[in-house]
Amino acid sequence: MKSVYKQAVVALAVLVALNAHAAAPVSDLGGDSGGGVVLSGNNGAIVPTGSLEDRVALLERTLNARLRLQAELQQQVDSLQGEVSELRGQLEQQTYQMEQSQERQRQLYQELDKVASSQQAAPAAAASAAAATPAAAANYSTNQDENQAYDAAVNMVLKEKNYDKAIPAFQGFIKQYPNSGYVPNAHYWLGQLLFNKGDRAGASAQFSTVANKYSKSPKRADALLKLGMLAQLDGKKAEAKSFYEQVIKGYPNTSPAQLAKQSLAKL
Numbered sequence: 001m002k003s004v005y006k007q008a009v010v011a012l013a014v015l016v017a018l019n020a021h022a023a024a025p026v027s028d029l030g031g032d033s034g035g036g037v038v039l040s041g042n043n044g045a046i047v048p049t050g051s052l053e054d055r056v057a058l059l060e061r062t063l064n065a066r067l068r069l070q071a072e073l074q075q076q077v078d079s080l081q082g083e084v085s086e087l088r089g090q091l092e093q094q095t096y097q098m099e100q101s102q103e104r105q106r107q108l109y110q111e112l113d114k115v116a117s118s119q120q121a122a123p124a125a126a127a128s129a130a131a132a133t134p135a136a137a138a139n140y141s142t143n144q145d146e147n148q149a150y151d152a153a154v155n156m157v158l159k160e161k162n163y164d165k166a167i168p169a170f171q172g173f174i175k176q177y178p179n180s181g182y183v184p185n186a187h188y189w190l191g192q193l194l195f196n197k198g199d200r201a202g203a204s205a206q207f208s209t210v211a212n213k214y215s216k217s218p219k220r221a222d223a224l225l226k227l228g229m230l231a232q233l234d235g236k237k238a239e240a241k242s243f244y245e246q247v248i249k250g251y252p253n254t255s256p257a258q259l260a261k262q263s264l265a266k267l
Contacts, residue, residue, distance in 0.1 A: 149173050150182045167193050184210050184217035204230050221251040237267050
């Protein structure tokens with residue numbers, strides 16, 4: 001792009017120089033007409049000699065040649081300006097797309113952090129139950145296995161960044177521990193991971209499960225928000241509006257509600 005700007009500046013400088021010296025013809029650009037040019041005066045100005053008609057003809061040809069040159073230079077300047085405008089438009093479009101991608105990633109990582117922080121109290125509660133009776137100890141062992149399985153799936157996302165491997169890990173967790181308190185979160189994780197892979201239908205199914213089956217889950221508001229975003233991406237404005245309004249009405253003064261208001265304003 002710097003090269004294009006440099007060419008435009010050079011062309012404009014030449015055009016200005018030609019306009020400034022248009023009154024001093026240099027040579028007969030139209031051929032030999034019987035007249036000539038000589039240097040005269042103290043300032044070295046070039047003045048045509050010969051008959052009046054010859055001098056007029058020489059000046060006309062010189063002026064016409066310069067007009068043609070100016071027109072060509074103006075066309076080049078216009079062309080360069082058009083190229084600069086086109087490049088600027090492409091740059092703005094790429095910048096917008098990059099900002100949108102960064103915003104989606106930011107939202108994903110925020111959700112990951114929320115889920116990770118919600119796990120911290122579980123091991124302490126399980127250890128307390130294990131100290132009561134042998135039956136409680138057996139239950140603790142089961143809970144420990146459950147926690148380890150869930151943590152392993154989460155770590156595939158947070159630590160290993162192995163998103164493709166995390167998908168079957170969460171699916172396996174849901175199948176093995178269908179009554180676990182982590183199941184709603186596992187569905188939400190799957191929705192996020194499938195959305196990032198471009199599987200909107202699969203993501204929508206997972207978010208719908210959270211929203212419809214687990215009404216008391218802390219992830220329900222986020223799931224409804226994501227369903228609205230997916231509907232908006234698919235051009236279903238009425239459906240998106242409905243999801244956003246559910247978030248705003250059902251979960252006021254929350255982060256998902258604020259995001260829902262912003263998205264609703266853009267519909």
